[in-house]
Amino acid sequence: MSAGAPLQLTIELGERSYPIMIGEGLLDDAALLARHVTARDVLVVTNSTVGPLYADRLCRGLAGKRVRTVTLPDGEQYKSQAVLGQVFDALVEARLNRDGCVVALGGGVVGDMAGFAAACYQRGIEFVQVPTTLLAQVDSAVGGKTGINHPGGKNLIGAFHQPRAVLADLATLRTLPARELRAGLAEVIKYGLVDDAGFLGWIEHNLDRLLALDMDALAHAVRRSCEIKARIVAADEREHGQRALLNLGHTFGHAIETAEGYGEWLHGEAVAVGMLLAADLSQRLGWLQPAEVERVRTLLRRAGLPLDAPRIGAGRALQLMGMDKKVLQGRIRLVLLRRVGAGFVTSEYPAEALQATLLHHFGAPA
């Protein structure tokens, strides 16, 4: 693709519809920024890793506006009520009013927190996502889920608040640590597993290009991931139904993240292991063949993702899964695989099968 011509997708949500722009060099493209950030007063929310690399360029691109910046500490452990309070303080100090705009410059943590702050400040102001990690570009920056963690569970406190635009600058992936790139690939693989076997085959075929930061391959991966997410979010914004498909591996993964302490595992790493558990359970229930589970495992291994859950014990894992948001009426809803490329959501499975999967991966209760 040409660096001068970003791709555009649209999340169709009626009057809350918004564009996803995918390309290289977007974050200091003044004309593009002026189209998507229309407010006069702007607060840029970033973190101590991304800010020094890109905040000045973004702020220069926003020339002519009154722009302030707040820099948060970097890491999932800072997606907390205390750090959220820092964003509120910065909004008040910048004297943003209802017509101001928050711009999130960073990965999933920055985007989730900045978006949640925008959702709550003055009961809701605009925000624009400028995701700088693969995970944020393919998943967390798109779809309006915002929030923070609670010591009792991931993302337990939050809001649905759609951004005005998502500006995914692929060039920022060149400064992304390899571990974070691999964590983002877990979510890319997720889209193939739950929705598109053809895309999964493409990922298998192009994995080395993706790992080598081939921009054309990355552009295709981000675009196809966002296309799938856009379709599903447009049909079920508030996750009453099929949007839950996008949580493949997440209920298991959240238990890992909560048990191990936020920040020890990257979100995508926990999701990778969680997807393996979902595949394992799908096999126990007769949906997947052993060779299909092996195919999932092989792809995750090639992507450099972890395959082994921490040995926290099946009981503790089940307890932490019970605090996940996908529990209704005391039953844990799970995303399973009917086959590769076709996920489904269910709470109809024998408890013994889940227990066997948990015992196998998390170990016996202590």
Place this chain on the structure above:
Amino acid sequence: MSAGAPLQLTIELGERSYPIMIGEGLLDDAALLARHVTARDVLVVTNSTVGPLYADRLCRGLAGKRVRTVTLPDGEQYKSQAVLGQVFDALVEARLNRDGCVVALGGGVVGDMAGFAAACYQRGIEFVQVPTTLLAQVDSAVGGKTGINHPGGKNLIGAFHQPRAVLADLATLRTLPARELRAGLAEVIKYGLVDDAGFLGWIEHNLDRLLALDMDALAHAVRRSCEIKARIVAADEREHGQRALLNLGHTFGHAIETAEGYGEWLHGEAVAVGMLLAADLSQRLGWLQPAEVERVRTLLRRAGLPLDAPRIGAGRALQLMGMDKKVLQGRIRLVLLRRVGAGFVTSEYPAEALQATLLHHFGAPA
């Protein structure tokens, strides 16, 4: 009215429509509670003043459900991020899931915080308002505004989140301190001033009955206030336009509350003084006659409400008003009175007139 037959109004908001029930003895009416609190898992949020009086009765009325209670400290100064965190902790500890329900038992502070916690917990669960102050019954429990204060401004952090029902038990007003009853009357008077001159006349005629806790008079005041609010909220849920009328006196009042420290002034007291300032400015702009301003002052005095703003200085007041949510593009929007019974929202007024009102009431800048 008969104690056995509550009045019912409806807030018409499509699929988010909900009833307001007004009557005596509602809070332990098991059949009524069962109709409006359908969840199996309930967290009752109350405070240290109201809880000892009514929480046990409410919990008995909710028999058959899994009910937990969290008791917050009493006072506007506790409508804070820290105390909100206590509600989140209680929700996690009670292991409420998406299908749980928060019940707010108390005044405006409890309702605003419990509602905001319900809005954010798991990105939104149900809540039911059981308001026990006049202010909450006529205003804050109705309409879905929830939130907390920030040291920089009142209600700066919050969400629109409509309750499933509002159950206004008039009998609880018998234990309300006289000062709080008077503060609630300020909001009742507000409805007359901005929307219904006939109702204002009724209030003037029945003020002594209201102050003496005559249940028929209170029922009429709560009902008429809620009718007006219901109509305005149904037409403009998110305050893009006419809902701002309900903020008569609030921009001035918020400046007083913020300057004096939350909890020193009751909200209704600050609104009373704020309404006088709005009347003063409306007179300076040629809308109100001096006799009409005097009529407002006389009614507020008879209701036992404060008439004098604290001498914080016009400059500080203007600065604090600038942090109010009703500021757009740097202009302070105000609710003024075209005549008694007819408010309007405007940012078109000479700055000098506002300055004269502020100087007169808040004193010269220090």
